[in-house]
Amino acid sequence: MTRILYALAGADRSRPFSPHVWKVVLALAHKGLPYETAAVGFTDIPAIEGGATKTVPLLRDGDRLIVDSFAIALHLEETYPDRPSLFGGEGGKVLSRFVESWSQTVLHTALVRFVLLDIHDCLGPEDQAYFRRSREVRFGKSLEAVVEAGAGEIETLAAKLEPLRVLLGKQPYFGGETPSFADYIVFGPLQWARIVSPKTILAAGDPVTDWFERCLNLHGGVGRSVTAA
Amino acid sequence: MTRILYALAGADRSRPFSPHVWKVVLALAHKGLPYETAAVGFTDIPAIEGGATKTVPLLRDGDRLIVDSFAIALHLEETYPDRPSLFGGEGGKVLSRFVESWSQTVLHTALVRFVLLDIHDCLGPEDQAYFRRSREVRFGKSLEAVVEAGAGEIETLAAKLEPLRVLLGKQPYFGGETPSFADYIVFGPLQWARIVSPKTILAAGDPVTDWFERCLNLHGGVGRSVTAA
Numbered sequence: 287m288t289r290i291l292y293a294l295a296g297a298d299r300s301r302p303f304s305p306h307v308w309k310v311v312l313a314l315a316h317k318g319l320p321y322e323t324a325a326v327g328f329t330d331i332p333a334i335e336g337g338a339t340k341t342v343p344l345l346r347d348g349d350r351l352i353v354d355s356f357a358i359a360l361h362l363e364e365t366y367p368d369r370p371s372l373f374g375g376e377g378g379k380v381l382s383r384f385v386e387s388w389s390q391t392v393l394h395t396a397l398v399r400f401v402l403l404d405i406h407d408c409l410g411p412e413d414q415a416y417f418r419r420s421r422e423v424r425f426g427k428s429l430e431a432v433v434e435a436g437a438g439e440i441e442t443l444a445a446k447l448e449p450l451r452v453l454l455g456k457q458p459y460f461g462g463e464t465p466s467f468a469d470y471i472v473f474g475p476l477q478w479a480r481i482v483s484p485k486t487i488l489a490a491g492d493p494v495t496d497w498f499e500r501c502l503n504l505h506g507g508v509g510r511s512v513t514a515a
Numbered sequence: 516m517t518r519i520l521y522a523l524a525g526a527d528r529s530r531p532f533s534p535h536v537w538k539v540v541l542a543l544a545h546k547g548l549p550y551e552t553a554a555v556g557f558t559d560i561p562a563i564e565g566g567a568t569k570t571v572p573l574l575r576d577g578d579r580l581i582v583d584s585f586a587i588a589l590h591l592e593e594t595y596p597d598r599p600s601l602f603g604g605e606g607g608k609v610l611s612r613f614v615e616s617w618s619q620t621v622l623h624t625a626l627v628r629f630v631l632l633d634i635h636d637c638l639g640p641e642d643q644a645y646f647r648r649s650r651e652v653r654f655g656k657s658l659e660a661v662v663e664a665g666a667g668e669i670e671t672l673a674a675k676l677e678p679l680r681v682l683l684g685k686q687p688y689f690g691g692e693t694p695s696f697a698d699y700i701v702f703g704p705l706q707w708a709r710i711v712s713p714k715t716i717l718a719a720g721d722p723v724t725d726w727f728e729r730c731l732n733l734h735g736g737v738g739r740s741v742t743a744a
Contacts, residue, residue: 377607
């Protein structure tokens with residue numbers, strides 16, 4: 287059985303940083319499934335598995351190839367039902383989509399403005415050129431201008447995390463007493479920021495910070511297998 | 516079997532408006548459970564059922580008294596497991612708590628600033644005096660000052676709803692193909708605004724508006740049993 291997770295990394299291939307790949311790393315650990323990591327740079331992605339994907343994560347699971355973190359989580363849940371559940375049933379699957387929507391529109395959108403240059407700086411030369419070109423088209427301005435415009439927003443991030451903070455007053459994880467894929471969805475972008483950027487994103491003493499630290503400790507501390515920037 | 520839902524209303528007791536009571540109205544309809552509504556004013560609440568609660572909803576279900584909309588939903592799910600599920604399993608229950616946290620911190624907090632005076636205006640004289648006194652202590656300013664400060668925020672509400680809008684690009688309800696209690700959680704505060712305030716909160720053509728209209732149509736259109744302000 288060959289199980290390969292294609293993961294995005296910078297010039298140092300031992301430091302995968304993609305938020306979406308990290309969701310899958312935690313999901314695979316949650317299921318207790320062994321795998322090999324194949325770290326690639328941005329410009330390597332089109333050549334993976336004969337052009338199977340434009341984005342990572344891509345998981346090869348035996349003869350199956352699955353793209354997209356949520357699709358991979360659904361695949362793992364369906365294929366390995368006897369291992370710990372990632373969703374806790376159908377109701378958990380459909381509401382994990384809301385957690386994903388919240389994470390993408392609120393958290394990811396805020397974080398990318400802080401870490402965009404840090405990502406650029408950790409890439410190899412060819413990937414740097416690709417990244418600057420593609421992201422400057424997407425944002426309609428230079429990477430430097432995006433980060434400058436976002437500078438004042440680190441203070442507003444704490445307020446945006448209030449829904450999670452209130453949740454954590456009721457239960458220790460999105461998943462209740464134990465973590466579920468919804469936790470890994472939100473862990474992903476915070477782990478991305480931790481790995482690529484020396485900026486302080488989460489404040490000490492914040493329940494969200496405590497939850498993130500708990501997530502870093504999960505499954506043998508797999509989240510700590512890459513050190514903070 | 517006596518099933519009574521204590522519901523908050525203004526001077527016109529036929530127009531219950533509490534967001535949390537509306538969550539329960541939809542939950543009872545979802546389960547297909549008949550009940551009587553006992554509409555009360557704010558200052559009547561301490562006398563209900565011999566002082567059983569400081570807040571509504573309060574549900575009497577036979578010899579059980581249950582306070583709090585989420586606790587009532589859990590009670591209904593546990594007590595009537597053969598009727599349509601409100602949560603879709605344990606994973607749905609725990610993530611409905613996140614939907615509640617999001618709705619309370621983002622949606623409810625924004626809406627209350629628009630509708631605070633409208634609520635006041637629909638109350639009877641004794642409830643008006645109680646409402647003004649208690650809310651002015653809570654907000655630290657006059658009702659008029661709260662609404663004035665919130666006036667510019669109707670425009671920013673649309674942005675705050677983006678996580679739901681993105682979700683609705685993937686599935687028609689929080690509950691997936693069919694609604695679940697998570698839909699009713701978010702329906703509640705929007706229904707509250709619809710009943711007490713003539714202000715336009717949701718824009719025509721917004722997928723969130725379309726979802727809200729679908730929710731109004733659910734279970735025989737029970738949400739339309741009270742007309743818009």
